[in-house]
Amino acid sequence: MLATAVIMFREVLEASLIIAIVLGASRGIVNRGRWVAAGITLGLLGASIVAILANVASSEFSGNGQALLNAVILLSAVAMLTWHNVWMSAHGKQLSSEVKAVGTGVQSGQRPMTALLIITLVAVMREGSEAVLFLWAIATGGEQSINMLMGGLGGVVVGILVGLLLYIGLLRIPTRHFFSVTSWLILLLAAGLAAQAAGFLNQLGLLPALGNGLWNTSGILSQNSLIGQFLHILIGYIARPSGIQVVFYVGTLLSIFLLMRVYGGNRKAQVKPIENRC
Amino acid sequence: MRILLSLLVGVFALHNPVLAADEPTASLVVDHQKFVPAQLSIPAASKTKVVIRNQDAMPIEFESYDLSREIVVPGHGEVTIYVGPLDAGSYRFFNDFDHDMQGAIIVKPAAGKGN
Numbered sequence: 093m094l095a096t097a098v099i100m101f102r103e104v105l106e107a108s109l110i111i112a113i114v115l116g117a118s119r120g121i122v123n124r125g126r127w128v129a130a131g132i133t134l135g136l137l138g139a140s141i142v143a144i145l146a147n148v149a150s151s152e153f154s155g156n157g158q159a160l161l162n163a164v165i166l167l168s169a170v171a172m173l174t175w176h177n178v179w180m181s182a183h184g185k186q187l188s189s190e191v192k193a194v195g196t197g198v199q200s201g202q203r204p205m206t207a208l209l210i211i212t213l214v215a216v217m218r219e220g221s222e223a224v225l226f227l228w229a230i231a232t233g234g235e236q237s238i239n240m241l242m243g244g245l246g247g248v249v250v251g252i253l254v255g256l257l258l259y260i261g262l263l264r265i266p267t268r269h270f271f272s273v274t275s276w277l278i279l280l281l282a283a284g285l286a287a288q289a290a291g292f293l294n295q296l297g298l299l300p301a302l303g304n305g306l307w308n309t310s311g312i313l314s315q316n317s318l319i320g321q322f323l324h325i326l327i328g329y330i331a332r333p334s335g336i337q338v339v340f341y342v343g344t345l346l347s348i349f350l351l352m353r354v355y356g357g358n359r360k361a362q363v364k365p366i367e368n369r370c
Numbered sequence: 371m372r373i374l375l376s377l378l379v380g381v382f383a384l385h386n387p388v389l390a391a392d393e394p395t396a397s398l399v400v401d402h403q404k405f406v407p408a409q410l411s412i413p414a415a416s417k418t419k420v421v422i423r424n425q426d427a428m429p430i431e432f433e434s435y436d437l438s439r440e441i442v443v444p445g446h447g448e449v450t451i452y453v454g455p456l457d458a459g460s461y462r463f464f465n466d467f468d469h470d471m472q473g474a475i476i477v478k479p480a481a482g483k484g485n
Contacts, residue, residue: 095468146429146442147429147444147445148444156449156450158442222431226431226467229428229429229467291438291439294438295439295440295441295453296451297419301454304437304453304454305436310436314435330435330438331436332437332438337438
């Protein structure tokens, strides 16, 4: 039962943290809740479809389709996070002052609503399909199944709670710094997702590895540990990365950063590079 | 005996252009909630195709932090992934749906002689 809870917790955690960050980062945008909720609903639907497809042993999908879909999902999330961040760097100041005032929304510019929807959709869909597959497997697995399902449910609840905690924590950041903190979070998140996508494309044999295990820090911080896993989701920590993953990570980081600079000229003062890590 | 065997394998490889031209293939089986073999040897410095066949009814998720690999293998299903080229060493993997199921890909240093 505990094992099931832990597995489900891990599956839910990624989506939960991503949604928390996106919710935080889109603070002050009208109707964002509705768009995020729609994203979650569609994501669950998508996850169920993927789980069904992946479980049909004979289908082409159960092999490479899965990894390809994961790569596509991750890359579209990266694109949407980029859009969101670039938009925020152009409108953040305005949002910041309005949040300070009453919390009404911005009226000008094209709001990244579709981005919000797609980010939540893919975040839920990706790990969600694995969660559905896993729960389905134990549900049909015999005597222990009720017990295990309860454990799984517990894991889901705890995963969502952790996301909620992150969200509450984010809201406590003073408004002055709020949007620069969230754009940094999104920047690192997007870079990490891009590195994961590179892993999937390499797994399919579509991209060269460019060297496996450029470094190995699993002795210092294992990706299996809770902290390792948090950092993996939040900033894309990989204990033993391949060359192509590092290339994707750094490339994404620099691209988004440059785009933010180009489109968000009016808030240079707020976004100062903290440190260029990889 | 050993030398004879490796000689045979060598001759076979020479006489099988398809196999020789293609990337090396390794196969991993899931049987009664175990990876077989638990220590899967693959050659160094060569991209290798790993075919994972699940003989159980339960789906598994083959995952490896060391290799950044993650793929669901449905019950009675089979998937193919690529790994490497890898440096010599040991790369752990596990079933994300059941962490007691573990194994490792072992990459031996490129053998100079006896082969």
